[in-house]
Amino acid sequence: MKSFRLSLAAAASVLTLLASAGTTGASAADLEVVASIKPVHSLVAGVMEGVGEPQLILQGAGSPHTYSMRPSQARMLAGADVVFWVGPSMEVFLAKPLETLAGEAKLVSLSESEGITLIDMREGGAFEAHSHGDEDDHEAHQAGHDHEVGHDHEEKHAHDDGHDHEEGEKDHAHEDHAHEGHDHHDHGPDAHIWLDPENAKSIVNAVAEALSEADAGNASTYAANAARLNERIEALEAEIATGLEPVKERPFIVFHDAYQYFEKHFGLSAAGSITVSPEVIPGAQRVDEIRTKVSELDAACVFAEPQFEPRLVEVVTEGTNARSGVLDPLGAEIADGPDLYFDLMRGMAASLRGCLAK
Structure with a gap:
């Protein structure tokens, strides 16, 4: 009888552990993450690899300056736990919907994240006395x-x-x-912050931090993915710099x-x-x-x-x-996913090099 009671106790412990593991997995699976535009979505997807996939609001060749949301995208926002966007100066169309639809979602304005360098908008037209200071x-x-x-x-x-x-x-x-x-x-400030690789690394860090707060059970995965992504961005940075040097x-x-x-x-x-x-x-x-x-x-x-x-x-x-x-600063014609950011940056560098070198 004593042996039987011990077996029951052991079984109960195993069931408790399984239930606990199931709860952790469900939490990660149930985390609804939404990204505003394709470059942001790409970096978020890279941080989430192995855990889940973020949803993307602005797909295809739409412009964040003039876009109008669809009902399905409004529902996407309404069900979100975490929303990543650059900020109201970029995704103009999202400012009001985020106020009314996002509810209890954690809103992460990446332009305000730690480590982001902002540059003021220029006059437009001819950039007189163009320089880098x-x-x-x-x-x-x-x-x-x-x-x-x-x-x-x-x-x-x-x-x-x-x-x-x-x-x-x-x-x-x-x-x-x-x-x-x-x-x-x-x-x-100019809102196209992701086009600076240093800013892209800061975006990755901000994404990993926000996701770890929302889903602590996968914090180590987010951190490891972020570290790998930032290494890839550093390699990309060196590759592009070498390619553009002649032009x-x-x-x-x-x-x-x-x-x-x-x-x-x-x-x-x-x-x-x-x-x-x-x-x-x-x-x-x-x-x-x-x-x-x-x-x-x-x-x-x-x-x-x-x-x-x-x-x-x-x-x-x-x-x-x-x-x-x-x-193409948004990757309009590039397939969505964690590689889009890298394809976007390489594509821009190739277009510049190809046209300017002729």
Whole structure:
């Protein structure tokens, strides 16, 4: 009888341990993690390997500047335990839904994470006195502003000298609209933080910390994955730096000013952007300014983006020696998953090297 009681006690202990293990596994399996955009999703997926897979809100070639959420994505947010996003200056479409739908979810704004280096938005248009230092960035801002004032003054004289009044009013209205967009987007930090590999490593660390708090049972896995990811990012950084070294001094123009983290980290020579923000169509004045800049600098390339209309790039390069290329800061055409970030960065480097080296 005593032996039977001991057997029952042992069985009970085993069942308790199994139940405990089952509870831990269920906790990890039930953890609903949501990421806003593809580069963020990729880094989160890398940290979660072997534990689970995050869900992605903005899929395909959608732009975080203009996206509208679907009902299925609203349900995704409503069921989330942890949500990773850059912040309201990037995923504009998410700001209100996160307030109303995310409920008790832990919201991680990666732009506010420890170790993230933020760079202020530039003036847009031609990046005067382009350089890689903070003081020179301020000078570039001032120079760009002075240039626009002078340009406006010249346009006013041309208008007074006999341009059609009605047409002039339309042009000024369009430029005013563009200027409104300029004011809205140029103040504060640039949100494309993942394009700096050092920031990417800080994002990985922030993701691992947040997931470990939400799912302590898998904290060691998250930490190990984060360490491996950061080693991969360091190797990627060295690879890209070597590949871009021969073209660092070649000037180029981008569709919108999304790349300065990449430019500054790798010492590239961007000379301007066609538009300040992708949802604001540039006026004739800005397009003319950029075309002039392309000719003056003998810019090697003007880069479009897969999310936006390429016609503007054709207009800017018309009559110049510049070639056109494509840069994809979001990985719009790359398969989702933990390798997307690495493919995105390599793809951008390859596009720059391929176009600038010709």
